[in-house]
Amino acid sequence: MTPTPVLRLLGVGALAIALAACGAPPAKESSSGGTAAATAKSAADFGGVDKLVEAAKKEGTLNVIALPPDWANYGVMIKAFTDKYGIKIDSAQPDGSSADEIKAAQQLKGGDRAPDVFDLGLNVAVANKTMFAPYKVATWEEIPAELKDGEGLYYGDYGGFMSIGYDAGKVPAPTKVEDLLKPEYAGKVALNGDPTQAGAAFSGVMMASLGSGGSADDIAPGVEFFKKLKAAGNFLPVDPSPATIESGQTPVVIDWDYTNAAQTAKLVGKADWKTVVPTGAQIGAYYNQAINKDAPHPAAARLWQEFLYSDEGQNIYLQGLSRPVRLEAMTKSGKVDSAAAAKLPKTEGKQVFQTQEQADKAKQVLTATWAQAVG
Amino acid sequence: MVAPVTTSAGGGAAKAAAPGRGPARGNVLAWLVVVPFLAYVGVFLVYPTVLVLAGAFQDSNGAFTLSNLTDLMKGVYLQAFWRSIELSAITALLGAIFGALLSWAVASGRPEGLLRRVVVAAAGVLAQFGGVPLAFAFLATVGFQGFVTKFLQDSLGVNLFSGSAWIFELPGLTLVYTFFQIPLMVIVFLPALDGLRPQWREATESLGGGTWTYWRHVGGPILFSPFLGALLLLFANAFSAYATAAALVSQGSPIVPLQIRGFLTGEVLLGQENLGKALGLGMVVVVGIAMGLYALIQRRVSKWQ
């Protein structure tokens, strides 16, 4: 009987030591690009845009993550970048969340597959500042001050407002959030994700709150609205996706206006998909671009950034019916694609953008009450 | 019969006494053979588990705290545990009963017969594929665009979803889970049924007993322990199941595995991974109890074989 307990003890002991000693593995040498590219803070550090393009082309690949092709026209953006510079883009996890992007960067750190650039909700961007490399694009000055971090760690790239997308052939056109409580919408209203997990759904509940008498500080009326929606039998607990919209499973979708608007073009002939930003409930948010500090392809990452914020890139965002961050400046300079700008979903009245503190407060309330409301 | 003393590439140098007697001086070297296995399991199974269990007791700075556990006891999380337990218990019971019936139907047929082969192969497959494909299969059957839904709608005018979209909530999960619980039951229970010798049946009859007597006094008691053991296994299986629920349910996280998913992938509430680990600890405790009982029952059952 003696060996077994001894062995077990040894095993446990070894484990304890291992646990104590274990930390992260030593960082690998960066496999590509000199350290110069990794610390460049602007195109000037490369010696001009041409040198940047050269360095990026030498790297040859760019890793992006969580960029669905239908989202803010990223499909077109990726193709345009590849066509222009010949740099191959590897698009991982198109359906990932912002948190997935950070997790992937942490897990794949030092490897060739790590994401080079991030496109994050503000929440996740602020929380993970230490993972980003500062870089100021050529058009830095034209980005509104409240939408960028002072050091250039992250800044807004495109944004939109929360909207209601609907199949005009199946349901009447809603103008206010409360319209969705009507019996014509029974079993038809879907929210894009779980608000305690997905940023888009969280803003959806904020929109409902604004439309039900709440404010940027108060999310409770929004939760109450969904509770009523569920009680009326109108709430559909299905995750909407291009497939569900096309098949008619989710005739009404609460999501960003650019995501909803992207479906209109796709569904021509199959469904009459329209998007409306409800009056009095206009909550907007910008997504933020950042460069991975440990990017395997630092020059390509910075070139991608320059491309996104160039007139060409911003217009591609605009054609995807999202609002590029330089919209105001480009409208003034006349470089904006006015035909695309005219197609943006109309917003009138007060536009609300939540601050970080308001968002944090709302989250506490949401976590405590959401499950009960729709569970 | 003296085994030649050899050093070989295969099993390590063992200065052994004749095989059959217990290990003598070659003791330590004999242990060496199992070290790779133990080390492997230690690294890839025990270590991650210990990490999770330890993390449950840490706050975000690594200090020891019980706050994660106390948070578990309230509101949403406690409800999730209850719902998980409820779901697992119901589907375990349904799976056990119908699985036992199916096993009986198969066992009373020919051992080499086609029916048995088909059912056993199908059970082996369906017990493992209880994830994404199964969720889709059910959506294809009774989802909004499903085969049966359309059929009922068109021919009988019955709308399966007039009340609510139940298939994406707990009732739907219950229906889908039984789809892999029953095959698992068949896999686990069929050998027990095979252990019922036909001679016992004949003996009962020759003593004047009927079907009821046989099952009540012979079959029942013998099968009781394996049945209970299988029930526990099914419970543990349903409790741990994640993939099917992840594919079906997107709103709210009614059961614990989905709660854990929320902590891992959620982007709204950040920095709460240790609470997720505490949930993991809770899961391990519940499943551990079920599996512990299962192991105890297995010991008893093996006396019959």
Place this chain on the structure above:
Amino acid sequence: MAVTAKPPRKVAGTVLRVVVLVVLGFYFILPLVAMGEFSTRGINNTRSLDSWTGIFEDPDLVDSIVTSVELAVLSSVLMLVLLVPTMAWIRLRLPRMRRVVEFLCLLPLTIPAIVLVVGMAPLYAWVNYFLGDSPLTLTFVYAVLVLPFAYRAIDAGLAAIDLKTLAEAARSLGASWGTVLWRIVVPNIRTALIGASLLSVALVLGEFTIASLLNFETLQVQVNLIGKRNAGLSIAVSLACLVFAFVLLFLLSYVGQRRRVTVVED
């Protein structure tokens, strides 16, 4: 056994049997039929095989199928290499370790995959450091997940042969331990090994939790992803997997029939 009239209990028994088989058969076959029906829906109520041919046209999907198949093979091999020598050795030399190994092999069932994956991330940082980050590194985890099922199968196989006698005989004829293992034990428990391997193949092909939360693109992860864009295609792939695994296991049941060995239990 010709009997003129079956006794009533036999009739009742048969009726119950048929009822059970029909009802449950219906319950299981219906979703599979529905999958077939859904995946062959064309536009405007026609039948079309587009979803099925689409499987080969999607490069990501094909990649993930290849990855999963490779993983299945590697995990089976790793599991066999770990378990067979260990279990045989324990039976021969270390009977006291039997409980420990049995417990360790039951442990993966006790620790839900979703909990395991939470603790896996730091471990996989090390694995990626040493081995790069191919999805094939999932082999290590999968070999662990498979242990409970493989253990039962191999244990049953080892119990059915008289291992001690065979090993003694071989050793007394001068065989090394390696020869004993490779040329005596393995051929005799071949059926059990095939069974254990097929169980691992079925498990690996069906595994979703760990692959998705560690962000590797295996078949199940890809199917889930495609399901959001193209339901018909993902259902076609799922059905193909089920049928494939079923055919494998079905054929296995014929393989084990060829020899009947009468065994003296000790």
